[in-house]
Amino acid sequence: MNTKDYTYVLPEEKIAFYPLPRRDTSKLLIYENKQVRHSSFISLPEFLPVNTFLFFNNTKVIPARLHFRKQTGAEIEIFLLHPVKPSALLSSTMQAVGSCTWQCTIGNVKRWPAGLTLKTQIEGSELEAELTDREESHVAFRWSGRETFAQILQSSGETPLPPYLKRKADADDQERYQTIYSHSDGAVAAPTAGLHFTEEVFSALKTKNIQHDFLTLHVSAGTFQPIKTDNADDHIMHEEQIILTRTNVQNMLKPDIFITAVGTTSMRTLESIYWFGVNLLENPECEFKVSQYDAYHIQRPPSREKALGAVLQYMDRKKSDQLTGETSIFIKPGYSFKICQALITNFHQPASTLILLVAAFVGEDWRKIYKEALQNDYRFLSYGDSSLLIP
Numbered sequence: 001m002n003t004k005d006y007t008y009v010l011p012e013e014k015i016a017f018y019p020l021p022r023r024d025t026s027k028l029l030i031y032e033n034k035q036v037r038h039s040s041f042i043s044l045p046e047f048l049p050v051n052t053f054l055f056f057n058n059t060k061v062i063p064a065r066l067h068f069r070k071q072t073g074a075e076i077e078i079f080l081l082h083p084v085k086p087s088a089l090l091s092s093t094m095q096a097v098g099s100c101t102w103q104c105t106i107g108n109v110k111r112w113p114a115g116l117t118l119k120t121q122i123e124g125s126e127l128e129a130e131l132t133d134r135e136e137s138h139v140a141f142r143w144s145g146r147e148t149f150a151q152i153l154q155s156s157g158e159t160p161l162p163p164y165l166k167r168k169a170d171a172d173d174q175e176r177y178q179t180i181y182s183h184s185d186g187a188v189a190a191p192t193a194g195l196h197f198t199e200e201v202f203s204a205l206k207t208k209n210i211q212h213d214f215l216t217l218h219v220s221a222g223t224f225q226p227i228k229t230d231n232a233d234d235h236i237m238h239e240e241q242i243i244l245t246r247t248n249v250q251n252m253l254k255p256d257i258f259i260t261a262v263g264t265t266s267m268r269t270l271e272s273i274y275w276f277g278v279n280l281l282e283n284p285e286c287e288f289k290v291s292q293y294d295a296y297h298i299q300r301p302p303s304r305e306k307a308l309g310a311v312l313q314y315m316d317r318k319k320s321d322q323l324t325g326e327t328s329i330f331i332k333p334g335y336s337f338k339i340c341q342a343l344i345t346n347f348h349q350p351a352s353t354l355i356l357l358v359a360a361f362v363g364e365d366w367r368k369i370y371k372e373a374l375q376n377d378y379r380f381l382s383y384g385d386s387s388l389l390i391p
Contacts, residue, residue: 001232001332006359007351008370016379017165019176024198027378027385034365036372041196041386044344045204048388052342053257054205054212055248057191057266059219060182062094062150063157065169068118068129070111076118077107078129079160080188081221084138089324090186090218090241094150101132101140105221109134122156150185160188162224162382164349177382184243186218192382193263193345213251216243217269217327227351235353237292237328242269244288246321249273249311252339253304260342264354267361270339271295272327277307280314288325295335304338332356333363343389347373347380362391 020026024042032047039047048054064080083093085101093100106112109131118129128142143152159169159177169177179194205212222238229235252259252270261267272290278301279286279294301307315321333356343361347370348354359366369387378385 003227003230003232003351006232006355008367008374010350010380014374014378014380015164016381016383016385017167019172019195019383022198023176023180023196024201026196027376029369029373029376029378029385029387030390031362031365031369031387032390036369038376042201042204044196044201044388045208045210048205048208048210048260048342049258050208050210051256051258052210052260053251053254054210054260054262055251055266055270056179056181056194056197056212056214056262057217057219057269058179058181058183058214059187059191059216059265060185061160061178061187061190062185063153063174064160064188065158066120066127066129066153066156067158068120070116070118074108074111076109076112078139079105079107079221081105081137085140091184091243091324094148094185096149097146098144099140099142100149101138104137104139106131106137106139109137120156122152127152127156160221162189164224164381165383181214183214184216184218186216186241188221189219189223190382191217191219191263191265193266193386195383196386197262211251211257213248215245215248215266215269217241217265219265223265223354224349225353226349227353227356232332232356235330237330237353239326239328240265240268242272242288242325242327244269244273244311244323244325246312246315249308249315253308258341259339260344261340262344264343264345264348264357267340267343267357268327268329268331271331271337272329273311274304274307274338275329276325277310278302280310281307284310284314284317288323290325290327290329292328292330295329295331301336301338307338331360333360335360337361341390344386345389346382346384346386347378349381358389362389
């Protein structure tokens with residue numbers, strides 16, 4: 001799979017560096033029956049079938065970018081990636097008090113010598129950072145008081161805008177780089193398809209009796225990782241944490257619904273749940289972990305009902321209504337979708353894993369869709385316009 005086959009020219013002036021004043025005034029491209037139409041996002045409910053069931057990702061973006069300054073004046077930037085201690089579970093580590101350890105990306109790491117503790121003031125207290133494992137980029141944080149790490153980040157962290165925006169976050173980004181329904185702390189990138197939704201849009205969906213549910217995938221910085229290999233199949237996918245509830249699975253099993261993923265992260269979550277069920281059918285005690293290859297090694301995959309039924313049976317055995325797992329699923333051309341029938345998504349970077357996902361969903365028409373968007377002055381990437389894709 002040649003990576004160059006999934007690129008296009010994206011002029012810088014097409015990138016949305018800032019959000020629009022109002023979320024739901026963004027443009028909406030509708031792709032259905034191989035035809036393209038144009039509207040505005042506030043009109044989204046008009047284009048959804050009456051039996052549509054929307055799945056949203058309710059992850060909440062944390063202020064994952066921290067700045068420390070050495071006595072020499074050199075700045076060290078620490079970008080949180082994955083929690084290590086006291087737990088690999090994001091929910092647990094965000095509630096840690098006094099100390100925690102994260103795997104991080106560290107800017108200017110060469111200027112951080114072994115044994116040097118970095119310090120910064122936070123509302124009358126002090127946050128310390130120590131590089132405990134240079135090879136693994138593990139940073140231990142310590143602070144006094146009874147604040148949780150989530151509270152520490154709110155007072156000392158910075159909104160982690162995508163690198164392609166090439167600017168520092170401002171006060172508006174704290175609200176706008178967050179969906180209005182965000183709930184579970186843990187993402188270091190926003191599920192951007194959801195940024196367009198407002199209370200007015202939700203009200204219009206309710207009027208049309210369109211149902212919805214919230215699941216959780218904590219978006220990692222790997223979502224921005226470019227494909228650097230000539231053969232896209234050689235790309236190593238990033239791992240992201242999923243929180244799955246019994247209600248999610250029961251809703252996925254409702255008869256005669258048209259499942260629509262709000263964003264690529266919701267799509268990856270829904271499809272991963274199916275493959276977790278397939279893995280359970282092979283090994284009833286397997287861990288909740290979906291690899292990037294799981295979807296490509298079974299010649300005759302089971303039905304949606306059978307796979308999701310296995311997930312419910314697993315929950316019964318565990319006596320739990322909620323599971324936490326991980327996925328690195330790689331959805332690319334050749335993938336056979338098992339759950340999702342429509343997708344609401346923004347316009348993505350050239351030669352990215354997200355372009356491959358879109359191409360897997362709509363086929364070669366992804367080129368027509370992106371050409372239409374460019375010719376009609378759509379705004380691209382995280383703060384850009386939206387699309388509704390119904391193959």
